[in-house]
Amino acid sequence: MTTAEIEFKKTGIPAIDEQHAQLVSYLERLLMWISKGHGFAATFDALESLSSYTRTHFEFEEQHMRDHQYPKLAAHIELHQSIISGLAGLKAELECAKDVEEDLAGMLRLWIVKHIDLEDMEYAVFLGTAQPADCG
Numbered sequence: 026m027t028t029a030e031i032e033f034k035k036t037g038i039p040a041i042d043e044q045h046a047q048l049v050s051y052l053e054r055l056l057m058w059i060s061k062g063h064g065f066a067a068t069f070d071a072l073e074s075l076s077s078y079t080r081t082h083f084e085f086e087e088q089h090m091r092d093h094q095y096p097k098l099a100a101h102i103e104l105h106q107s108i109i110s111g112l113a114g115l116k117a118e119l120e121c122a123k124d125v126e127e128d129l130a131g132m133l134r135l136w137i138v139k140h141i142d143l144e145d146m147e148y149a150v151f152l153g154t155a156q157p158a159d160c161g
């Protein structure tokens with residue numbers, strides 16, 4: 026697994042932090058294909074991998090939250106659903122060969138990294154596992 030270059034906060038829950046690193050590395054791979062203009066097939070393939078891993082990761086996270094009786098689980102599931110439908114929407118736009126790649130890059134980065142840094146960290150604070158920022 027490649028080390029993610031996009032920074033994201035650590036929840037202190039090892040399985041979730043590892044999955045976030047994997048998720049961000051899929052995101053980086055997609056952004057790399059987009060920035061190099063490698064065209065439809067590579068971009069689509071990378072988006073497909075990211076979407077599929079995102080679904081698996083969200084299921085894991087939701088189960089973790091259920092196991093720990095997280096009071097904001099329902100709202101968190103809604104946020105996950107909106108990211109999943111956003112990814113599906115982008116996939117549909119890519120399939121229609123619309124010129125969405127620049128928007129796609131910005132939106133994905135925002136959705137995924139902001140979600141980890143805000144809502145997933147809120148869960149980590151609830152569990153008492155949140156890690157202090159790495160300033161090094």
Ligand SMILES: [Fe+2]
Nearest residue numbers: 086140144145
């Ligand atoms: Fe989440």
